[in-house]
Amino acid sequence: MTERLRRALDARPRLTRWLLAGPGAVAAALLFAMAMPVWLPKGAAGIDNIAFPLVLVPLIWAVVFVYACVEESLLRCTAVMCGTAAVCGLTAAMAFAGWI
Amino acid sequence: MKSLSQSQLKRLTAVHGWSGTVLGLLLYAVVATGTVAVFAHEIAEWSVGGAKNHAPLAGGLDGKIRPIAERMTKGYLEEIAVWATAKGDLNVFPHAHARNPDSGKIDNYGTLFRLDGTTGAELARNEGFVFTKPEWFEASALEDFLVDLHVQLYVPQPWGLILTGILGLSMMAAGVTGFLMHRHLIRDLFVAARPGHRLVTARDRHVLAASWGLLFAFLLGFTGSFFSFAGTVSLPLISQVAFGGDQKAMRETLFEPAVTPDPRPAALTDLDAVVARSTALAGAPVRFIVVDHYGRADARINLWHMPPQGSLAWVRNVFDGTDGRFLGVKPRVGRQPSAGSALYELIWPLHTGDFAGTLSKAVWVGLGTAMCYVILSGMQLWVRRREDTALWRGFGRAVTTTAYGLPFAMTAAAYGFFLSLPAADPFYWTPMGFVLGALACIAAGVFAGDGDRLAQRFRRLLGAACVVLPVVRMAMGGLGWADAVVQGQGAVLSFDLMFLVLGVLLFRWATRQPHGRAAGGPLPEPAE
Numbered sequence: 001m002t003e004r005l006r007r008a009l010d011a012r013p014r015l016t017r018w019l020l021a022g023p024g025a026v027a028a029a030l031l032f033a034m035a036m037p038v039w040l041p042k043g044a045a046g047i048d049n050i051a052f053p054l055v056l057v058p059l060i061w062a063v064v065f066v067y068a069c070v071e072e073s074l075l076r077c078t079a080v081m082c083g084t085a086a087v088c089g090l091t092a093a094m095a096f097a098g099w100i
Numbered sequence: 101m102k103s104l105s106q107s108q109l110k111r112l113t114a115v116h117g118w119s120g121t122v123l124g125l126l127l128y129a130v131v132a133t134g135t136v137a138v139f140a141h142e143i144a145e146w147s148v149g150g151a152k153n154h155a156p157l158a159g160g161l162d163g164k165i166r167p168i169a170e171r172m173t174k175g176y177l178e179e180i181a182v183w184a185t186a187k188g189d190l191n192v193f194p195h196a197h198a199r200n201p202d203s204g205k206i207d208n209y210g211t212l213f214r215l216d217g218t219t220g221a222e223l224a225r226n227e228g229f230v231f232t233k234p235e236w237f238e239a240s241a242l243e244d245f246l247v248d249l250h251v252q253l254y255v256p257q258p259w260g261l262i263l264t265g266i267l268g269l270s271m272m273a274a275g276v277t278g279f280l281m282h283r284h285l286i287r288d289l290f291v292a293a294r295p296g297h298r299l300v301t302a303r304d305r306h307v308l309a310a311s312w313g314l315l316f317a318f319l320l321g322f323t324g325s326f327f328s329f330a331g332t333v334s335l336p337l338i339s340q341v342a343f344g345g346d347q348k349a350m351r352e353t354l355f356e357p358a359v360t361p362d363p364r365p366a367a368l369t370d371l372d373a374v375v376a377r378s379t380a381l382a383g384a385p386v387r388f389i390v391v392d393h394y395g396r397a398d399a400r401i402n403l404w405h406m407p408p409q410g411s412l413a414w415v416r417n418v419f420d421g422t423d424g425r426f427l428g429v430k431p432r433v434g435r436q437p438s439a440g441s442a443l444y445e446l447i448w449p450l451h452t453g454d455f456a457g458t459l460s461k462a463v464w465v466g467l468g469t470a471m472c473y474v475i476l477s478g479m480q481l482w483v484r485r486r487e488d489t490a491l492w493r494g495f496g497r498a499v500t501t502t503a504y505g506l507p508f509a510m511t512a513a514a515y516g517f518f519l520s521l522p523a524a525d526p527f528y529w530t531p532m533g534f535v536l537g538a539l540a541c542i543a544a545g546v547f548a549g550d551g552d553r554l555a556q557r558f559r560r561l562l563g564a565a566c567v568v569l570p571v572v573r574m575a576m577g578g579l580g581w582a583d584a585v586v587q588g589q590g591a592v593l594s595f596d597l598m599f600l601v602l603g604v605l606l607f608r609w610a611t612r613q614p615h616g617r618a619a620g621g622p623l624p625e626p627a628e
Contacts, residue, residue, distance in 0.1 A: 048440035050338060050339075096344060
């Protein structure tokens with residue numbers, strides 16, 4: 001299955017790269033920022049876990065965007081970004097639902 | 101750092117080049133207008149003929165505000181905001197919060213009093229959703245227009261903010277990709293551009309300016325996109341997770357000081373004494389005051405001070421409204437100092453350069469101008485490598501037209517402002533002046549020659565506009581130079597002189613012989 005996915009991604013490398021660096025990077029950055037309040041320490045005033053992701057969203061996007069441009073293996077890039085987005089999305093959803 | 105492969109370099113070059121080309125003209129507009137907006141307050145002072153009172157918040161406030169508050173209906177005493185205009189008048193705004201039927205959002209609703217900053221005489225009074233009407237609270241339509249042009253390119257909310265946010269992200273991306281592409285960054289900071297007018301010279305200049313401005317470009321792109329997206333995208337999403345969507349809990353935790361409600365009647369303490377004490381504590385002048393719950397036992401007086409010497413962040417002091425007790429410094433975010441709040445407080449001064457007076461602003465203007473050069477030279481490099489194609493030659497004309505047309509249109513906005521002052525609405529004619537100036541430049545770009553001849557004509561046009569502007573300002577009733585000297589209106593004199601000097605320099609530049617290369621001709625040497 002991995003090989004099939006690799007072939008599918010490598011069949012359209014430009015489109016894949018555009019999707020990863022475009023909407024993929026935006027979605028991954030926002031999901032990562034949404035999950036940060038769960039695991040970041042709250043700090044002295046109890047708000048660091050909100051203030052840091054709020055301020056750092058553009059920087060997080062820049063890191064993800066550059067990674068999507070520089071990573072040679074489209075399969076690895078897809079796996080890393082989708083995996084990160086999935087974990088962060090799940091974390092954020094659980095926090096919103098009050099489970100964590 | 102591990103060196104990049106050919107394919108990685110090729111991708112980064114494509115991202116750097118294409119993002120710069122597709123978004124470059126808009127990015128130049130944001131950076132150029134931002135460079136001008138650094139001195140927005142001073143532009144406002146210049147445009148209105150100086151401030152009658154340079155420190156209307158320094159003292160004598162109690163006697164001006166208390167009579168207004170005492171006759172206000174209790175509903176409008178939820179907050180009383182006080183601030184000065186560029187003319188040195190006082191805006192006093194008792195208000196509550198209500199849903200604006202036009203936007204559907206909660207807005208400030210109340211009565212705005214404009215008072216003479218020295219005598220306290222009432223100059224104007226308006227009631228409604230005040231902040232939707234800039235003509236009620238802004239002294240200068242020119243300042244209002246130039247700032248709005250930078251913040252959202254005069255595109256309606258929220259699309260304008262999203263657009264400028266995307267441009268901020270693209271500036272960061274261009275900076276990072278440029279940095280990664282550049283193999284010898286440290287060395288090339290200190291190597292002059294190769295002489296002549298070849299393509300490599302243009303590339304060297306672009307690289308040199310971009311290298312020195314790299315950190316600034318990244319910082320401004322980052323902070324700018326924060327401002328654009330924080331309120332529209334980031335905060336709503338993050339608060340969903342952190343507060344389960346409870347916006348009230350979010351506001352109280354992040355932004356509002358803890359107050360136990362106590363509606364018992366109680367007189368407000370001496371406001372002047374509070375201002376004096378707060379100024380002494382902060383070590384900097386006060387710029388904005390909000391009195392919460394005037395006339396109640398839970399009244400609070402909040403004072404915002406400019407950054408004290410040695411600090412970047414503004415200071416907010418909070419006092420008890422009944423006995424004037426100092427309750428502490430309220431951080432920008434949260435209820436006590438923290439690392440998160442310290443980070444948040446850096447964003448505004450780092451973006452605007454507004455932390456050390458005229459000196460820091462001047463540095464930011466210099467760096468912003470350098471960024472404009474980087475953006476324009478990058479697009480010109482792109483065009484020079486593709487000049488055998490009509491499409492890219494046309495784009496080259498668009499770059500030249502925009503490079504000169506935008507400053508000309510902003511100057512035309514100033515003409516629209518001054519010419520409309522005697523008998524028309526400056527809040528209409530200022531943006532209209534910009535539009536007319538832009539259309540004139542577009543027409544010139546289409547019909548008036550090409551290449552170096554076009555650039556020379558634009559320089560003459562812009563130079564003439566700059567030289568004549570102070571004359572028009574004074575002819576329309578603006579403060580003369582003699583009076584400006586007597587009254588100490590430094591902003592008026594400084595900007596008039598700046599326009600005259602700029603105009604002369606542009607004329608001199610326009611008379612310089614262009615280099616021998618014909619516009620549109622293919623280059624004999626390779627690009628690298």
